[in-house]
Amino acid sequence: MFEILASPDAWVALLTLTFLEIVLGIDNIVFISIAANKLPQRQQRKATNIGLLLAMVQRIILLFAVSFLIGLSNPFYYINTSWLYVGVSWQAVILFLGGLFLIYKSTSEIHEKVELPEHDEDALKAKKITTLSKAIVQIIIIDFIFSIDSILTAVGMTNGIGNKPQDALVLMVIAVVISIVIMMVFANGIRVFINKHPSMQLLALSFLILIGFMLIAEAAHLSHAKVFGQEIGAIPKGYLYFAIAFSLLVEFLNMKLRKKQELVEKHE
Numbered sequence: 358m359f360e361i362l363a364s365p366d367a368w369v370a371l372l373t374l375t376f377l378e379i380v381l382g383i384d385n386i387v388f389i390s391i392a393a394n395k396l397p398q399r400q401q402r403k404a405t406n407i408g409l410l411l412a413m414v415q416r417i418i419l420l421f422a423v424s425f426l427i428g429l430s431n432p433f434y435y436i437n438t439s440w441l442y443v444g445v446s447w448q449a450v451i452l453f454l455g456g457l458f459l460i461y462k463s464t465s466e467i468h469e470k471v472e473l474p475e476h477d478e479d480a481l482k483a484k485k486i487t488t489l490s491k492a493i494v495q496i497i498i499i500d501f502i503f504s505i506d507s508i509l510t511a512v513g514m515t516n517g518i519g520n521k522p523q524d525a526l527v528l529m530v531i532a533v534v535i536s537i538v539i540m541m542v543f544a545n546g547i548r549v550f551i552n553k554h555p556s557m558q559l560l561a562l563s564f565l566i567l568i569g570f571m572l573i574a575e576a577a578h579l580s581h582a583k584v585f586g587q588e589i590g591a592i593p594k595g596y597l598y599f600a601i602a603f604s605l606l607v608e609f610l611n612m613k614l615r616k617k618q619e620l621v622e623k624h625e
Contacts, residue, residue, distance in 0.1 A: 361524040369598055371528050374514045377601075378507060378536035380561040382412075386540055392495045400489050406541060408496035413537040415500050417530055419508045424526045426451045427512065430579065442583040449580040452516070455509040456572030462506050463565035470559060506565065507533070513568035516575060518594070560608055564601055571597060 361367045386409075393404035432444035443449075511532060515525040550557075577589040 361518070361521075361527055364518075366594075367518055367524070367528055370515050370518055370594070371532055373598055373601055374511055374528070374532040375535050375539075377510055377514070377561055377564060378532055379539055380558060382507070382536060382540050388499045389496050392492050392499065396489060396492050400492075404489060404492045404496065407493055408500065409537055409541050411493070411497055412500040412504065413533060415497075416504045416507055416533045416537075419504055420511065420526060420529050420533065423451065423508055423512060424523075424529075427516070432580070440585050443577075443580045444582075445580060449576040452512070452572045452576035452579070455512060456569040456574075456576065459506060459509050459513070459565050459569030459572065463562045463569065467559060467562050470555070470562075509572070510565060510568055513572045513575075514594070514597075516572075554612060556608060556611075560604055564604075567597060567600060 362371075389405055389408040389412075393401045393408065396404055427448045429447035432446045434445040436443040436445065508529075511529040512525075515528045518525050518528065571592050571594075574589065574592050578591040582589045
């Protein structure tokens with residue numbers, strides 16, 4: 358079951374996915390904290406921990422459900438015209454719709470963070486939460502909304518890795534569990550870091566656009582889609598890993614440069 362962990366590609370995918378899950382989970386932590394902060398102080402930490410545990414459980418259940426659907430690779434409908442051929446399967450439908458959703462969600466999130474950074478937080482703050490059970494219900498709803506793009510990101514990063522269908526599922530579950538545990542232990546520190554460096558979250562959302570396009574291309578490839586007689590090939594995941602690693606390296610160099618500039622300005 359864990360033989361996949363002997364593969365270097367699997368470790369690269371696991372580390373990259375865990376990083377993305379943590380960075381993209383910051384909004385989840387913020388909204389959970391807002392809901393929990395409406396409770397008496399003695400219940401706040403309990404509500405936050407329960408919320409993050411529920412997030413982990415929901416994501417694992419969704420991972421199993423999505424993995425089952427992706428396993429349905431036999432076409433149930435064929436499109437065969439003079440210029441287009443596609444063998445439509447549930448696997449291709451899930452990947453295609455998931456790719457479209459990621460592109461839409463990430464571009465919408467980038468727009469909101471740039472133009473309306475406090476919009477969703479203000480809406481949640483306006484809601485009244487008086488008991489722990491009400492807070493947990495609110496947190497479950499928030500978790501479900503944030504779980505969708507988390508699951509699709511996981512699918513995009515791991516689809517096709519390993520020789521067995523369950524290999525990708527093992528990597529996704531491990532990444533989700535590690536990211537939630539890290540968020541539970543270091544939630545406050547991570548939130549402070551992202552607030553100090555908001556470009557990191559925008560960068561992670563930009564990665565989702567790449568993953569969305571890759572899911573669409575993967576759907577076309579697995580459907581053996583042909584456009585004007587040319588079959589659409591798969592995009593090697595190495596390109597994605599390199600793009601993410603290179604972007605992060607540039608961002609960390611920028612952060613270091615900005616820190617030096619701040620120190621110089623203080624001394625002046």
